[in-house]
Amino acid sequence: MPANLTPAYRAAEERYREARTYEEKLAALEEMLAVIPKHKGTEKMQGDLRRRISRLKDQISQQGRKSGARHKASYSVRREGAGQVALVGPANSGKSSLLAAVSNADVEIGEYPFTTQTPQPGMVRWENVQVQVVDLPPFDPELSPPWLSGSVRSADALTVVLSLASDDILQEAEETFALLQRHHIWLTPGRPPVPDLDPTAWGGESLPGPAPPREEGVPGPRRWPGLIVASKLDASGATDRLGLLAEACPALPILAVSAKEGWGLDDLRAWFFGLLDKIRVYTKAPGKKADMSAPFVIPRGSTVLEAAAAVHKDFARHLKLAKVWGRRTFEGQAVSRDYVLEDGDIIELRM
Ligand SMILES: Nc1nc2c(ncn2[C@@H]2O[C@H](COP(=O)(O)OP(=O)(O)OP(=O)(O)O)[C@@H](O)[C@H]2O)c(=O)[nH]1
Ligand SMILES: [Mg+2]
Known part of the structure; x- marks a missing residue:
């Protein structure tokens, strides 16, 4: 009732x-x-x-x-930056090495499994935004700490890190996705940060397996935007294994990297932001230039009114006029409050 x-x-x-x-x-x-x-x-x-x-x-x-x-x-990480991405994967897949390579986080790296025992956050900069990336202990059916799935669930997006140096990579992929699903964590293909970063074709339905169908009127299971990071691309035999992995996991984008050699790390930084599915908008005062170093980061699909609310609640309440400078508009075009913004738009709001 x-x-x-x-x-x-x-x-x-x-x-x-x-x-x-x-x-x-x-x-x-x-x-x-x-x-x-x-x-x-x-x-x-x-x-x-x-x-x-x-x-x-x-x-x-x-x-x-x-x-x-x-x-x-120590198990909870205070959120900072544009959003939070968690690194998930089996032991020794290179999660900590990746975070160390793209941020200033002070993480422990070891040849032995279970080096990482608590969540370790690092801030990863891409262009003018910072994404919080959280390194986690390995996902393992028996040995993972009970709080791990909670840490994974509280992230906004996930990267599944699998090692191209491992002969068992397919089995590790299967086990990791099975474990995630056991905890009702379903992945949906993350969005490439920029259109030309479209690594492998995807759209099929094998690993990680289709999420349960959405029933009409019932909210479906939550889905996290996901990316597979194939690590240790420098290892011998890595390219062959990458081929096998791509074949086995056509449902998710895959990015191959090497923390050791620094390969693919710029793309990885971009992906971290892309996975959040957010856009950057800039505000300007009438007659002034916009401050392009300080974007407002808001969900993709946000309207002018929603952007105004992110700037200040008074703007949202009393918004009279909005002008947009962007790729799809002419300079200073007046738009309605339900105009959908895109990444890079500059807005001028008047109450
Ligand atoms: N060849 C090569 N080895 C790597 C690379 N990245 C990590 N390693 C090695 O892989 C081992 C595991 O690295 P970690 O970064 O500690 O792996 P992890 O996934 O954090 O491990 P856990 O914390 O146990 O889950 C270490 O011996 C690293 O030196 C890489 O890009 N290339
Ligand atoms: Mg680790």
Whole structure:
């Protein structure tokens, strides 16, 4: 039955969905219970919230006993930059080496598996934007820490890193996708950052396997924009394995790189931003030039009104006139508030 939930409740619920640690989840649940309208229609929900809170408290105290309190905070990564991309893959596939090669992150690299034990973020610059890339422990059916799938889910996009130095690359690909799917993490082909960076053809349906069909009226499973990064292109036999991989995984774009030799790393930086499916727009004041070093990064498909809201909520509320300088418009063309912007557009907003 409709319980007339308030925006405050919805906001807390959203925080719960985004929460990565037990502590964050607990805080959000307590908030939900505090702000839920207290009437007959929400009694069942209140009971349910109380049960979930008590169960989480148990889990937190168990976790504390197992690992000592000191580790708790380190599994969650504070978001920064235009968006967050997670590096997922089997042990030793070269995830940490890639992050070290494209950012200033201080990550540990080792010949042995499970070198990385906690999420390690790094900021990757591409042109005038920064993307947060999170290096994670390996995805392994038995040995991965229980919080790993949560860290993966909280990213905006995923790169699956598979080693071209490994004879088992196809099996590793299969296992990684199977594990992701077991955690209800489905990939959809990421969008090339710029049109000429269109590496392999894709569009087929083998690995990683089709996502469950969307039913009409029911929101389908969440899908993360994905890219396969085939690492260690410098290894002997790498090109042959790349061919096999492309054949086995036609449903996702593949980018081949070598952290050791520095091959493909500029493209990788561009892909990190491309995967977010966002655009950069710039604002200018009347009669002045735009500041091209400080874009507003907003979802692809955003309208002028949505861009105005990202700049300032007052702009969105009182927007009278918008002008656009862009590839599809003539200079300073007046546009309506539902005009869909594209990457690189400059807008002038007047209230
Ligand atoms: N030849 C070659 N070796 C590489 C490359 N990148 C990484 N390696 C080697 O592969 C091994 C594993 O590298 P890591 O970056 O630690 O791999 P990882 O995926 O982070 O490993 P885990 O943290 O255990 O999951 C190390 O011995 C690296 O030196 C590369 O581009 N070429
Ligand atoms: Mg690592």
